[in-house]
Amino acid sequence: MPNESSLPQKPVALRVVPQPSDANVHGDVFGGWIMAQVDIAGSIPASRRANGRVATVAVNSFLFKHPVFVGDLLSFYADITKTGNTSVTVSVEVWAQRMRLQDEVVKVTEATLTYVATDHDRRPRALPAID
């Protein structure tokens, strides 16, 4: 079992291991691939809060703090930080366990994205009330 003692103690939205096909020409993981996974992870609590489809309207911030390597075990944590009439803003942190089996745990990326609840015509839709 990997040592997860330093990972955030909260539910993980997504876990994935980047493959050689996700690397850039230098052999490290391509930033665009990480951005796509962050977008997917952030959309999970957003669509749950919207109780339906959402569209990404903005990437408010995105910081690649440390490189990601092929074979790392990546854990994505996604928390809603703000809601509006139609929008949900989510903070996403990405943590890497180097080569899956080693003890080194590193926060590699942090980002904030905003999603908008949309209807079947792809127009903004008010968020449902919370029970």
Ligand SMILES: CC(C)(COP(=O)(O)OP(=O)(O)OC[C@H]1O[C@@H](n2cnc3c(N)ncnc32)[C@H](O)[C@@H]1OP(=O)(O)O)[C@@H](O)C(=O)NCCC(=O)NCCS
């Ligand atoms: C998402 C989309 C439906 C929103 O439609 P819109 O007419 O621009 O919506 P509005 O101007 O009414 O804004 C809707 C909400 O988004 C928020 N918003 C708009 N631009 C924003 C920005 N740059 N940053 C943060 N929030 C933003 C608004 O504040 C509003 O939130 P609120 O209702 O909670 O107050 C539309 O912009 C769209 O289809 N964009 C493409 C989405 C897409 O394809 N994403 C995938 C990436 S390719």
